[in-house]
Amino acid sequence: MNAQDLKNSILQLAIQGKLVQQREKEGAAKELIKMIKVEKEQLINEGKIRREKPFPKINEDEIPFDVPENWEWVRFGDLGSYKKGPFGSALTKSMFVPKGTDTVKVYEQKNAIQKSVDLGDYYITREYFESKMKGFELLPGDIIVSCAGTIGETYVMPTDFEQGIINQALMQMKLMPSVYVEYFLLYFDFILKKTARKSSKGSAIKNIPPFQELKNYVVPLPPLEEQKRIVAKIEELMPYVEKYDKAYFEVEELNKKFPEDMQKSILQYAIQGKLVEQRKEEGTAEELYQQIQEQKEKLIKEGKIKKTKNLPEITEDEILFDIPENWKWARFSEVIDVRDGTHDTPAYVSNGYPLITGKDFYNGYFELSKTQYVSENDYKEISKRSNVEVGDILFSMIGGNIGSMILIEPQNYFEMAIKNVALFKQYTPNMIMSKYLMYYLKSQVSRMKANASGGAQAFVSLTVLRSYLLPLPPLDEQKRIVEKIEELLPYTEKLVK
Structure with missing residues (x-):
């Protein structure tokens, strides 16, 4: 019952003679x-x-x-x-x-x-x-x-x-x-x-x-005197209705925010190593890190990826929060190939390949009703820089849609070119790690938006994304974290409904 409903109930009682008692002496x-x-x-x-x-x-x-x-x-x-x-x-x-x-x-x-x-x-x-x-x-x-x-x-x-x-x-x-x-x-x-x-x-x-x-x-x-007592009683009660209105509004706001806050809390617990227990038999993130470095070197030697610039050592001041002993802090580009799409505007065609931008992302899905299309030649040229594959994450880098993202899975994959969108691609394709990375990115969107450059046309640069810190758990623990997140998030979505 909101405040207006409460007020209406009081007034209904008043005009039915149920708010104050009747007195015989009042005639x-x-x-x-x-x-x-x-x-x-x-x-x-x-x-x-x-x-x-x-x-x-x-x-x-x-x-x-x-x-x-x-x-x-x-x-x-x-x-x-x-x-x-x-x-x-x-x-x-x-x-x-x-x-x-x-x-x-x-x-x-x-x-x-x-x-x-x-x-x-x-x-x-x-x-x-x-x-x-x-x-x-x-x-x-x-x-x-x-x-x-x-x-x-x-x-x-x-x-x-x-x-x-x-x-x-x-x-x-x-x-x-x-x-x-x-x-x-x-x-x-x-x-x-x-x-x-x-x-x-x-x-x-x-x-x-x-x-x-x-x-x-x-x-x-x-009777006249009872009318006066009815009005006096209502005037006595209305301040309480106003207090109720304020409290009701605050509760409603909390209820609106609660599902989102709960989702944020789940993700925050997850990326801090507090959502699931650590297990010694699952090894350490350092071991996973070294495996990734070996695969990265192999891809460089095969000419499949370019060697990236050495990134600065992680300092204590950069550490966002404490993590378990068997985890490791790493920069994104140490463990993930971070690229972006074209920054040019190719000629549009009526039939061709979708040119995906952040505007085409909606709640984790593609919304293609206003998508532009490019020719096969432009698609192939853009794909040399950023070939989108299953397991990749697309991340909107610019404008009001910063932080919107889509994990490419078999059911939503199609051939596409990308523009002003970051592409997170694993050196060793693994859907579990892709999902863990996606949930970590979701937990950081507010922080990234707050630190975005560019004023009115805000953006998160590729340099920032490549050097961004990632709390890395062992792979098996990532799997358990993802499973626990996907077990809990549906409950928060029910709260929204």
């Missing part, structure tokens, strides 16, 4: 209805409001819920008089004049919505007011209601304000003196505004229902 609503009728008759006799046809008797089908015995159901029209603003042609912008000593203000919808008489700068001449608009004059205590767009917003006119009238987008409500305004507005805001939105007329914008329909709505009326 019955019948007595209040008699007073309201007397007041209304007096205003009619004084010519302040018009006499209307009697409203139909309320039948049982109209009553939405039970109320206490000392309450009564009345019609909206029984409690006051209601007037919509002047017809469109009777008040147009061409009639507005600058504010002066002999002008009358035209109040607008924003006065009701923003609860202020100070807003607005439309005026009419006093002459036009006296001859045509006098019947739309606002008096202290009148309620103005927004009638189009943001409907049902109310504002009680204060005792001191600039003389003025309502415009076409406002309704004026004059309640009988014995009607407790705060209770009336409570009901109006909760039930009537809700109903008005459901039954509103118009298509482009919603409008308040027709007056006759509005006047016939039924209102649950308690």
Whole structure:
């Protein structure tokens, strides 16, 4: 239940007579209805409001819920008089004049919505007011209601304000003196505004229902003193609702972040050697490192890869966190062949080979709806530098998509050229190590983004990627780490759903 639901529940209890207890000494609503009728008759006799046809008797089908015995159901029209603003042609912008000593203000919808008489700068001449608009004059205590767009917003006119009238987008409500305004507005805001939105007329914008329909709505009326206690109780409870709203929002934010935070925690534990136990029989990362170096030298001698520049020794200051004794810190290019695709823009063709960029990555998958294509010759030329194979990792290096990546597996492999995308290729193809590397890269994306160069068009350079540190476990432990990650991550994905 969110805060609005809680508020609605409180208001529902209030208008059903369940929020405060009934007190016999406060009498019955019948007595209040008699007073309201007397007041209304007096205003009619004084010519302040018009006499209307009697409203139909309320039948049982109209009553939405039970109320206490000392309450009564009345019609909206029984409690006051209601007037919509002047017809469109009777008040147009061409009639507005600058504010002066002999002008009358035209109040607008924003006065009701923003609860202020100070807003607005439309005026009419006093002459036009006296001859045509006098019947739309606002008096202290009148309620103005927004009638189009943001409907049902109310504002009680204060005792001191600039003389003025309502415009076409406002309704004026004059309640009988014995009607407790705060209770009336409570009901109006909760039930009537809700109903008005459901039954509103118009298509482009919603409008308040027709007056006759509005006047016939039924209102649950308690004795006056009980109305006051209901309003006081609501005012007492609303600060708690606001606190609940803040707490609810914080919990919702935590709930939204929790799956992502849990995923990050799992990956962080994994790359620190805390997700699975270390086993002596699995050997050391140093042994794996030496095997990779031997394979790397072999590939260099065979002319399949180029010899890379010697990288600086890893210093203590570079170490990101502690790792198990049988692990080893290495730079990426010591154990992985790190390349990138073309930086040029080849000629596009309608049928050819996909030119993959980081924009074609979406949640670990290829999204090819906007992919450009290149000729076979361009594809072959680009592939000399970066031939994509199963087991490789593609990593977006530039723009807002930095850190998006895809592991190339048999099921998603196709012939492609790449542009502005890093290619992580193993010296000895091994899917287990590729998956471990992918999860490590995922754990480092935030850090890489934070340290990206280039300002608005941020990028992570190939030099940075090649020298980036990698915590290297023994291969068998990598396998167990990957299996544990893939066992746990589906649970965090369920939390998202």
